[in-house]
Amino acid sequence: MLTLYRRHKKNCAHRTCRRNRCVIGKKRTDGQIRKCACACPFWVDGFHNGIEIRKSLRENTWEDAERALNQLTASGGRVVREEPITIEKAKEKFLSDMEHRGLAAVTIYKYRIMFKQLEAFAALRGLRYVVELNLDQLSDFRAVWKDGPRSSAKKLERLRAWLAFCEQRKWIAENPAKNLRSPKVKDRPTLPFPSEEMVKIFATLDGKYAKRAGRRNAQRLKAFVLLLRYSGLRIGDAVSSKKDRIEDGKIFIYTQKTGTPVRCPLPHTVIQTIDASPHSSEDYYFWSGKSTLKAAVGKWQRRLHALFELAGIEGGHAHRFRDTFAVELLLQGTPIERVSVLLGHRSVRITEKHYSPWVRARQEQLEADLVKTWESDPVLGFAGTPAVHGKTERRN
DSSP, X not given: OEEEEEEOOTTOTTTTTTTTEEETTOBOTTSOBOOOOSOOOEEEEEEETTEEEEEEOOOOSHHHHHHHHHHXXXXXXXXXXXXXXXXXXXXXXXXXXXXXXXXXXXXXXXXXXXXXXXXXXXXXXXXXXXXXXXXXXXXXXXXXXXXXXXXXXXXXXXXXXHHHHHHHTTSSSSOGGGGSOOXXXXXXXXOOOOHHHHHHHHHHHHTHHHHHHXXXXXXXXXXXXXXXXXXXXXXHHHHTOBGGGEETXXXXXXXXXXXXXXXXXXXXXXHHHHHHSOOSSSSBSSOOSSSOHHHHHHHHHHHXXXXXXXXXXXXXXXXXXXXXXXXXXXXXXXXXXXXXXXXXXXXXHHHHHHHHHHHHHHHHHHHHHHHHHHTTOHHHHHHTOOEXXXXXXXXX
């Protein structure tokens, strides 16, 4: 018969329990079960199939020790332990799951960047298994990040998601990344392009930029800017827009980030400019389709940066055209629910988070218009007649 017991270490407070042992299940004189709440390893002692066995099971919980004991008896006295899952294998299973779920390639790419950094860190520390990534190791891993607060917070979310995936599959007992506190992130205000800056941008395209980059390149960039401004597309979706998506004066948008299908009307001038500009390929307006989308987006970002520099616009970037698209709609009185659909947001709460100040501006505009109507209201003029001797003066 095999007996399961906990063998205490020298520094354990329960070391005095029955000659350095705690027998699980054995009743004391008062009828209580002897159990010690510590993390010391379990051992097994006794005979099985005529063989004396006395060895450590290398487990520190009763459930795991009992499972190991059952494996021991089933294997004829030989301890059978499964190798913990490696960081590499857990990464591959997680990425495979993301691909089967149909997540966007740009989302998977961000996880690959995180795993590349994690594997480099694990190699320096000599870490191989996921169970070795405790809270201290993860804190040290985060300390080597060179990201800003917002990017660091996003990366921490991805790390938590991966470890939660491991926890759900019982590869680790708990998710240590839950106890890593997120950095403080200050929300940047939405900054649409005012009208004077938009005039500067198009004047620069026809002047300084055309002289520097050539007329054809200026035409292509002008068409690209108009598409960003009047469709509200993210730069990646604008670059990957196919020609067959513009039909009957509307562009069919299927946003890469959310997968939301939207049909957005475009001004006739914008469609004419896009059609007249040189196209990158037979299928796409602004992408050859041969390079990666990330590389193509990088090229257009550099072109926009050069344009903003020539135009003397500080803080210019592609997303501000999307902000301009949204803010102009809100200031014209378009309900925020409809703006949210056009932007391809998963929820109207996301739209409110980024554009609520501009909704308040529209409300203040409405209040000012309402107050203005009171100036010529005859009823208010009568109601405001001064009182005489505590009574309202009556008119004949």
